[in-house]
Amino acid sequence: MATGGAHSFDERLSELRHELRTPIGHIIGYAELIDEDLDEAGRQVYGHDLAAIMSAGQKMLALIDQHLGANRKSADEIDFDDVQFSLRLHLNHIGGYAEILREEAVERGESAVAADLDRIAEGERNVVRLIEDMVRLLAGADVAEAPADVSEKAPAAAAATIAGIGGEILVVDDNAVNRELLVRRLARGGYTSRAVASGEAALEVMAEHRFDLVLLDYMMEGMSGLETLQAIKANSRIRATPVIMLSATDEADLMVRCILSGAEDYVAKPFNPVLLIARINSALEKIRLRRNAARQIKVFISSPGDVIPERQIVKMVLGRLNEEFSGRAMILPIMWEEEPLLASDTFQAQIHPPRETEIYLGILWSRIGSPLPDSIRREDGSVYESGTAFEFEDALAGHRANGKPEMLLYIKGGAPEVSLADREDVLARLREIERLDAYREKVLIGEDGSYVAAFHTFDQAEQFEKMVEMHLRKLVQKVLAA
Numbered sequence: 001m002a003t004g005g006a007h008s009f010d011e012r013l014s015e016l017r018h019e020l021r022t023p024i025g026h027i028i029g030y031a032e033l034i035d036e037d038l039d040e041a042g043r044q045v046y047g048h049d050l051a052a053i054m055s056a057g058q059k060m061l062a063l064i065d066q067h068l069g070a071n072r073k074s075a076d077e078i079d080f081d082d083v084q085f086s087l088r089l090h091l092n093h094i095g096g097y098a099e100i101l102r103e104e105a106v107e108r109g110e111s112a113v114a115a116d117l118d119r120i121a122e123g124e125r126n127v128v129r130l131i132e133d134m135v136r137l138l139a140g141a142d143v144a145e146a147p148a149d150v151s152e153k154a155p156a157a158a159a160a161t162i163a164g165i166g167g168e169i170l171v172v173d174d175n176a177v178n179r180e181l182l183v184r185r186l187a188r189g190g191y192t193s194r195a196v197a198s199g200e201a202a203l204e205v206m207a208e209h210r211f212d213l214v215l216l217d218y219m220m221e222g223m224s225g226l227e228t229l230q231a232i233k234a235n236s237r238i239r240a241t242p243v244i245m246l247s248a249t250d251e252a253d254l255m256v257r258c259i260l261s262g263a264e265d266y267v268a269k270p271f272n273p274v275l276l277i278a279r280i281n282s283a284l285e286k287i288r289l290r291r292n293a294a295r296q297i298k299v300f301i302s303s304p305g306d307v308i309p310e311r312q313i314v315k316m317v318l319g320r321l322n323e324e325f326s327g328r329a330m331i332l333p334i335m336w337e338e339e340p341l342l343a344s345d346t347f348q349a350q351i352h353p354p355r356e357t358e359i360y361l362g363i364l365w366s367r368i369g370s371p372l373p374d375s376i377r378r379e380d381g382s383v384y385e386s387g388t389a390f391e392f393e394d395a396l397a398g399h400r401a402n403g404k405p406e407m408l409l410y411i412k413g414g415a416p417e418v419s420l421a422d423r424e425d426v427l428a429r430l431r432e433i434e435r436l437d438a439y440r441e442k443v444l445i446g447e448d449g450s451y452v453a454a455f456h457t458f459d460q461a462e463q464f465e466k467m468v469e470m471h472l473r474k475l476v477q478k479v480l481a482a
Contacts, residue, residue, distance in 0.1 A: 010070070016068060016130070016134065018219055018247070020060075020068075020127065020130050021061060022126075022175060022248050022270075023123040023127050023130070024061055024270065026120075026123040026178070027053065027123040028057040028270050029181045029270060030120050030181070031050050031054045031120060033116060045104060045108070046101055046104070049100060050101070052097050053120065056090040056097075057094065059090050060087055060090045060091070063083065064087075068083065080134060084134065088128075091124055091127055091128060094120065098117050098121050099121070102117040102121075119177065168192045168211050169192070169212060169213045170194055170211040170213075170214045171195040171196070171215050172195075172198070172199065172202040172215065172220075172225070173197070173215075174197050174198060174217065174222075179195040180195075185277075186280075189277040189280070191280070194209075198220065198221075199216075199220060199225065203232070207237075207238075210319060210323065212287075213242045214232070215246055216243050216244070216246065217246050219247055219248075225245060229262060229263055237324055239262070239323075240287075240326030240327065241323065244266070244267060245258045245265070246271065264286070265282070295479075297330070297331045297476060298352065298358050299318060299332065299357065299361060300334045300405065301315075301335050302361065302395075303364065303365075303369075304365075304369035304388050306366050306367045307364075307365050310464055311337075311363065313464060313468065314333070314361060316465075317472060318333050320469070329480055334352050336351055346376065348387060348391075354398065355395055355405070356398065357395070357404075358406065359408065360391075360399075360405040360407045360408065361410075361468070361472075362392055362395075363410045364388070364409070364411050364436060364440070366415065366432060367432045367433075368385050368386045368388060369388035369389070370386055371385075372386065406478070408456070410456045410458060410467075410468070411457050411458075412457075412458060414459060
């Protein structure tokens with residue numbers, strides 16, 4: 001903590017309360033984690049002393065409010081001897097109980113319990129340091145931050161759910177112990193999480209990965225929590241991600257500033273674990289309800305199997321647009337590889353009809369696709385060239401009859417790599433390209449040689465991604481405006 005002499009007494013006192021509450025919250029949090037894991041036999045061994053540690057921590061929080069509350073307007077109104085004595089009394093209880101419990105845990109070979117008791121002891125030492133420096137802190141002197149003994153543990157990100165119970169949460173806090181406590185608490189609540197130590201790091205990771213919710217500490221070095229919140233809400237791609245602010249400060253207008261800046265909710269630290277999970281579930285439920293109320297826009301993604309990377313790019317782009325249009329539109333990709341297709345029927349019979357979607361997006365490169373069963377024919381009795389041809393013509397028929405779907409067609413340049421050692425493979429690929437060229441000429445070029453249907457060409461994946469995002473964004477806006 002570095003208070004700086006220019007700060008007012010009220011500001012320094014608020015920072016002191018924040019600094020004291022943080023390690024006390026660690027003490028209570030680790031004691032709760034140990035207690036929740038105890039079986040009946042463990043409760044007989046640890047239960048009483050853990051309850052005493054948690055009780056002492058809660059009493060210390062009450063003492064901070066009593067002696068160092070916002071109603072104190074100068075150092076002359078604080079009895080430093082009294083507050084130091086009272087806090088140390090409860091710290092002695094915490095230290096004594098933690099030491100006894102640690103010895104018991106070591107004897108029983110319970111290393112995880114012993115490690116959490118070490119963290120409780122570290123929290124105790126941090127509070128002692130702050131008590132010893134209390135007078136200097138309120139006078140405006142700087143005190144170096146004590147090194148945390150808990151390393152950051154950021155589990156690998158799992159696939160995020162849309163909303164509701166479960167999901168992936170980004171934890172943003174510059175205190176390593178806070179991060180570790182939150183990650184463990186979230187795991188018990190059924191969430192996966194990733195933790196970062198700064199607002200800058202949060203914005204970087206959110207640019208690359210989608211999260212269901214952000215837990216954001218208000219008071220951080222460098223970019224503050226409020227500044228990070230405002231940056232999130234100013235970014236069209238991530239602003240729909242709900243943010244819950246966490247803080248040990250007790251400034252009267254803090255909640256108002258956060259809510260007005262776009263926060264979904266605010267939770268005071270040290271947090272009640274049941275309340276925290278309830279607030280998270282509530283925030284995600286609101287998002288789920290907003291998404292359900294949003295207009296659904298179905299996007300049919302059609303192509304042969306030679307452009308799988310491009311299909312995944314389209315899905316990724318749709319994910320970003322879902323965030324951008326959250327609350328207004330829910331964009332649903334229809335992709336054959338994600339449907340539970342049953343062997344009891346054909347592909348086409350089980351996939352949502354292209355003509356019944358809002359947007360058709362076709363991608364062609366070096367193949368026209370797989371042949372269809374003889375039972376699937378055009379109205380004139382002719383056979384479709386492939387499933388891809390069927391999808392394109394079904395969508396086109398729907399557009400001509402009803403004005404939808406809107407139709408986008410992309411053609412990839414270049415040729416696939418083929419080993420010249422296998423002559424039959426080379427000839428087969430050439431026949432596929434000839435079939436595709438013949439179909440493209442049939443549906444895109446008129447009898448006079450002019451193009452009767454528009455399409456977009458691309459060579460590189462990056463070019464395709466930028467182009468398809470721009471086109472889809474405009475079409476989504478058009479559908480919403482209709």
